[in-house]
Amino acid sequence: MRARGVGRRDAAILGLLAALAALLHGPVLFGGRTYFSNDIQHVNWAWRALSAELLQKGRLPLWNPYPYFGLPLLGTMQTGVFHPPALLFELLSFPVALGWFLLANQALAAAWTYLWLRAWGAGRPGAAAA
Numbered sequence: 001m002r003a004r005g006v007g008r009r010d011a012a013i014l015g016l017l018a019a020l021a022a023l024l025h026g027p028v029l030f031g032g033r034t035y036f037s038n039d040i041q042h043v044n045w046a047w048r049a050l051s052a053e054l055l056q057k058g059r060l061p062l063w064n065p066y067p068y069f070g071l072p073l074l075g076t077m078q079t080g081v082f083h084p085p086a087l088l089f090e091l092l093s094f095p096v097a098l099g100w101f102l103l104a105n106q107a108l109a110a111a112w113t114y115l116w117l118r119a120w121g122a123g124r125p126g127a128a129a130a
Contacts, residue, residue, distance in 0.1 A: 010118065013128050017110040021103055028099040047078035048089045055081075055090055 006014070027033040051061040051073060061081060064073040073079055080086040085104040088097040117127035 006115070009124060010114075013124060014111050014114060017114060017128065018107040021106040021110060024106070025099050025103045029103065034095060044078055045094050047073070047076065048086075048094065051079040051081055052090050 022029070046066075047064070050064055050066075054061040054073075061073045061079065064071050064076075074081055085101050085108075088101050088104070091097070092100070113130055114127045117130055118124070122130070
């Protein structure tokens with residue numbers, strides 16, 4: 001693996017990948033649409049709302065007392081308290097935060113995949129397609 005900086009062409013491709021992710025979520029982010037009803041909205045919302053409520057009260061969201069006899073809250077994938085884009089759920093309403101959260105995750109995943117493959121010697125078209 002060789003070290004290599006990010007040049008102008010790589011930066012342009014990264015911008016294109018972010019723009020493609022934004023295009024995918026554009027109707028929700030900028031068009032007033034919403035994602036279809038699924039587990040993200042019915043299950044994930046409750047976990048994120050509880051963790052946001054506890055954080056806003058100054059408490060670390062360690063435990064969810066509501067399902068069964070209680071479940072850990074801090075370490076679950078649903079809350080992702082320590083995942084940086086999850087901060088959006090603390091700052092914005094759930095529907096708005098969800099769109100930006102999904103966009104951020106997809107743009108970051110595309111960027112890191114592209115940069116990782118470029119570092120391993122893949123060509124720009126192949127790394128961008130991946």
